[in-house]
Amino acid sequence: MSLSPDQLLAEADRCVKCGLCLPLCPTYRVHRDESESPRGRIALIQGLLGGMLKSDDTGVRESLDHCLMCRQCEGGCPSGVRYAEILDTSRVLYGSPVPRELADRVAKPSNALLGVGRFLHKAGADKLLPDGVNKRLLSLAGHSSGTEQFAPLYPAQRDPIGSVALFTGCQGPTSEPKVLKAAIECLTTCGFSVHIPEKQGCCGAVYQHAGYDEATDECCDLNQMVFDDKRFSSVVTVSSGCSLQLHEHGGLDTSIREVIDVISSHLTMEHFNPLRGEAGDLKRRVGVMIPCTQKKLGGEKAVYQLLGLLPGCDMIDLNGLGCCGAGGLNMVLFPQEAEQIAAPLLEEIMAAQPEVIVTSNVGCAMQLRDQLHQRGLSIPVQHPLELIAEAIR
Numbered sequence: 001m002s003l004s005p006d007q008l009l010a011e012a013d014r015c016v017k018c019g020l021c022l023p024l025c026p027t028y029r030v031h032r033d034e035s036e037s038p039r040g041r042i043a044l045i046q047g048l049l050g051g052m053l054k055s056d057d058t059g060v061r062e063s064l065d066h067c068l069m070c071r072q073c074e075g076g077c078p079s080g081v082r083y084a085e086i087l088d089t090s091r092v093l094y095g096s097p098v099p100r101e102l103a104d105r106v107a108k109p110s111n112a113l114l115g116v117g118r119f120l121h122k123a124g125a126d127k128l129l130p131d132g133v134n135k136r137l138l139s140l141a142g143h144s145s146g147t148e149q150f151a152p153l154y155p156a157q158r159d160p161i162g163s164v165a166l167f168t169g170c171q172g173p174t175s176e177p178k179v180l181k182a183a184i185e186c187l188t189t190c191g192f193s194v195h196i197p198e199k200q201g202c203c204g205a206v207y208q209h210a211g212y213d214e215a216t217d218e219c220c221d222l223n224q225m226v227f228d229d230k231r232f233s234s235v236v237t238v239s240s241g242c243s244l245q246l247h248e249h250g251g252l253d254t255s256i257r258e259v260i261d262v263i264s265s266h267l268t269m270e271h272f273n274p275l276r277g278e279a280g281d282l283k284r285r286v287g288v289m290i291p292c293t294q295k296k297l298g299g300e301k302a303v304y305q306l307l308g309l310l311p312g313c314d315m316i317d318l319n320g321l322g323c324c325g326a327g328g329l330n331m332v333l334f335p336q337e338a339e340q341i342a343a344p345l346l347e348e349i350m351a352a353q354p355e356v357i358v359t360s361n362v363g364c365a366m367q368l369r370d371q372l373h374q375r376g377l378s379i380p381v382q383h384p385l386e387l388i389a390e391a392i393r
Helices: 005-012 026-031 038-049 058-065 072-076 083-094 100-107 111-123 133-141 177-190 213-227 240-249 259-264 274-279 292-297 300-307 335-352 362-374 384-392
Strands: 162-167 192-195 234-237 255-258 285-288 314-317 356-358
Touching: 005 038, 005 083, 026 335, 038 058, 038 083, 058 083, 072 083, 072 292, 100 213, 162 177, 162 213, 177 192, 177 259, 177 384, 213 240, 234 240, 234 259, 240 255, 240 292, 240 362, 255 259, 259 300, 259 384, 285 300, 285 335, 292 300, 300 384, 335 362, 356 384
Parallel strands: 162 192, 162 234, 234 255, 285 314, 285 356
Antiparallel strands: none
């Protein structure tokens, strides 16, 4: 799935080094160092391809590894440089910051790891672990709500208008089952029958951005086998990261849509329970953090449209540096970097004091929960679908 060395060099050479990417890059805005910017990283890769630099040079390695793959630079690039493909390919050619074992542990989450993480979190012992990858994994796992099993089919609750397949992803059933349940409730309320095919797995993003082409292809082949089914009008996702990966690298013949996008075209005020609003038990001050992947998909409008249906909802835009710092597994491998990038966002949250924060990407939700926990803040982090599902019951 990666570029050949000649294709990589040709794509890197399309960067004219104009610098318009600099103010968009979270790592550059933290470090103010050219090597921590998109054009700086492209220059380093050109140096590697030309033999002027070596991939085992510590400075080169760290600069490339720190990239969050937020892809905000692509939106501001006048030359349309495919930055993500450049970085993905560089990790195939010159090594990955993500050990294969770690990628497998994330793509195939262990119930044992999640259980230990939740136990330590409840006991307040997660902060006492020695620093390292395992501490970060257990800390993030501590915020998961527990594994749940789902039926293969949930029929529409009213006159059926379509049939969709729900992509659960590798983290959904273990870390975010409440989000999947909310998605099912919203979809069936709108009139969709929801299929949850067995044997589905990771979207492949964790391998794609770590430079493991073979594992990425295996995820792609599995999802093609599971989801290319004429019964489904579309494959729907709850995590924008999975949606973007399936759009760009899934190879599916069926259309890929976010659940938020699907129901925003069908849900109206008539679907909401007016007694909930009158009782005052709905969240009012809602902090909205749009993930980088959702920005890339152009899905912000649907989020605000849906939340605008909530009775008395006061939406607060949370932006920070434009990224929460999760960056896939960067939050595990480079926790101090992730914390620095998240700091402006946390300052906004503390100033705004929302009752709840919503975001539609599982990695962002995990990062925000952990950062809030570290600062002793008990503000819940939910998916927008969870708030919508609460309001229509």
